[in-house]
Amino acid sequence: MNPGPRRPTASPVRAALLVLLALALALAPFYLGAYTLTLLGRVLALGVAAIGIMVVWGRTGILSLGQGLFFGLGGYALAMHLKLAATAKGELPDFMVYNGVETLPWFWIPFASAPFALLMVLVLPAVAAGLVAWLMFRRRITGVYVSIITQALVLAFVTWLNGSQGLTSGTNGITDFQTFLGIDLRGAGVARSLYWVTLLVLAACMAGTVWLLGTHFGRVLTAIRDNENRVRFLGYNPAAFKIAAFAFGGLLSGLSGALYTLHLGTISPAMIGVTFSIELVVWVALGGRNSLLGAVGGLVLGQIAKDKISSAAPDAWLYVMGALFVFVVLALPQGVAGLLTGRRVRPRATQPVQAVQEVNDVVSH
Numbered sequence: 001m002n003p004g005p006r007r008p009t010a011s012p013v014r015a016a017l018l019v020l021l022a023l024a025l026a027l028a029p030f031y032l033g034a035y036t037l038t039l040l041g042r043v044l045a046l047g048v049a050a051i052g053i054m055v056v057w058g059r060t061g062i063l064s065l066g067q068g069l070f071f072g073l074g075g076y077a078l079a080m081h082l083k084l085a086a087t088a089k090g091e092l093p094d095f096m097v098y099n100g101v102e103t104l105p106w107f108w109i110p111f112a113s114a115p116f117a118l119l120m121v122l123v124l125p126a127v128a129a130g131l132v133a134w135l136m137f138r139r140r141i142t143g144v145y146v147s148i149i150t151q152a153l154v155l156a157f158v159t160w161l162n163g164s165q166g167l168t169s170g171t172n173g174i175t176d177f178q179t180f181l182g183i184d185l186r187g188a189g190v191a192r193s194l195y196w197v198t199l200l201v202l203a204a205c206m207a208g209t210v211w212l213l214g215t216h217f218g219r220v221l222t223a224i225r226d227n228e229n230r231v232r233f234l235g236y237n238p239a240a241f242k243i244a245a246f247a248f249g250g251l252l253s254g255l256s257g258a259l260y261t262l263h264l265g266t267i268s269p270a271m272i273g274v275t276f277s278i279e280l281v282v283w284v285a286l287g288g289r290n291s292l293l294g295a296v297g298g299l300v301l302g303q304i305a306k307d308k309i310s311s312a313a314p315d316a317w318l319y320v321m322g323a324l325f326v327f328v329v330l331a332l333p334q335g336v337a338g339l340l341t342g343r344r345v346r347p348r349a350t351q352p353v354q355a356v357q358e359v360n361d362v363v364s365h
Contacts, residue, residue: 018293025199029192038263041195043303045259047202050284050299051209051292052252057281058289059213060245061225065277066132066150067253069157070125072272074254075261076161076168077124080108081117082177082261094176099166114181121258122251129250130243137239137246142228154277161269173268180262198259205252206292212248213292221245279306282325287335294337 025044029037049071056062083093091097092104111117132153136146161168168174177185184190212218223231224238231238261267280299287298302324310317328335 022203026196029195034191037195038191039304039307040300041191041198042260042263043300044195044198044202045256045263046280046303047256047296047300048205048259049253049256049280050287050295051202051205052249052256053280053284054289054292054295055209055213055221055252056245056249057284058291058295059218059225060221060242061228062242062246063144063147063281064150064246064249065147065274065281066152066154067249067280068272068274068277069150069154070129070250070253071257071260071276072154072157072161072267072269073125073128073257074121075257075267075272076174077111077117077120077254078258079174079177079261079267080111081114082180083174084108084112085114085180086176086178093169093174095169095172095174096166101166105167121254125254125257126247126251129253130247133243133246134239137242140239151274151277154272155274158269158273169268171269173266173271175266175268177265185262185265194262198263201255201259202296205255206296209292217241217244279321282321282328285328285335286324286332288337290334291337294335297337298335 028040032040049067053064053067056064087093092101096104111120132150136149141149162171164170179185213221220231220236220241224241228238257267257272260271264271279302283299283302284295285298286302287296288294306317306321309320
C-alpha cells in the first residue's frame, strides 16, 4: 500500500519564530497600551473568520463574498443575550420601548439564557451557511455565481436589519452591554482577560483546522479545488464536501462575530455589510489564501494598517485597499506567504494536481 507523499516538516528557524510570535502575543497585555491592546484583540477575533475563509476559498476553491452574513449572525446572537442581561427583568430593551414595541418578540425570548445564546453563536451561522451551500452546490453552482449570490444574501440581511428598528435597533445597532456570565464588562482587567480568551480561541481554531486539513477530508477538499470533475469520477460527491466546508467556514465566522462584539461593545449593520465581507477576502488574499498563517497574518496586519491609515487619511483608505487588492491579484497570487516560501503558480494545464492523485491512491488501495 502506498503510504503517500511525506509532508514537509517545519524548519527549526520557522518553529523558533512561531514560538517567539506566540510569546509576544501572549505577553502583549504587559507592554501594550489599552487602546492598542483592544485593537489587537479585535483583529485577532477577526482572525478566526480568516481561518474559515482560508478553508472555504483557499482549500476548497469557493470564493464567498458574504461571510459578513454569518459573522453578523454570531454577533447578533450574543448581542441579544447581552442586551437582555442589561435590561431589568420584566422590562423591554430601551430601543424597543422607543419604537413602541409592547411585548418581547418571540425569537428574543430564548436568548435570555446564556447557554442557549452561546450555542446559537455556533449553530445559527453553521446551519445558515450549510443551507445556503446546499441550495447552491446541489445545483452545481460555481465560480462567480457563488460570489454574487453570497454578496446578495449579506446585502439582504443588512437591509432587513436596517429596516427592523423595533426588533434589531436598525442602523443604530445593539449596544450598552454590562455583564456577561456574571462578569462586569466594564470592570478593571476585563479587557486583558478578554484578549487572552480571544488568543486562546484563535489558537484552538488554528490547531483544529490544521488537524482537519490533514485528514482525508482535507485532502478531498484540495482535490475538489484542483479538479472537481475527476473527484466526482472517483466516486465522491463534491457537493457534500463543499457544503461541509462552507458550514465550517460559517461556524468560524459566527464565532469571530461574537468575539468581535464582546471586544467592541456593540454590533450594527454597518459592521457586517458587503464592504466588510470584501475586506476580509482582500486581507486573506494579501496574506495568502492557501496558508493558514498567511491568511490570519494578512487579516491582522491589514486591519491594523486600516486603523492607522484611515485615521490619518480617511478619504484615501478605500483607494488604498482597492490598489492593494489589484496588486495582490496581479503580482502576488499566492499572497505574501507564497512570496516568503518561494511558491510560484504555474499554468493550470501543467500544474500537478497532487491532492487528486492522493485521493485516487486512497480509492485504489
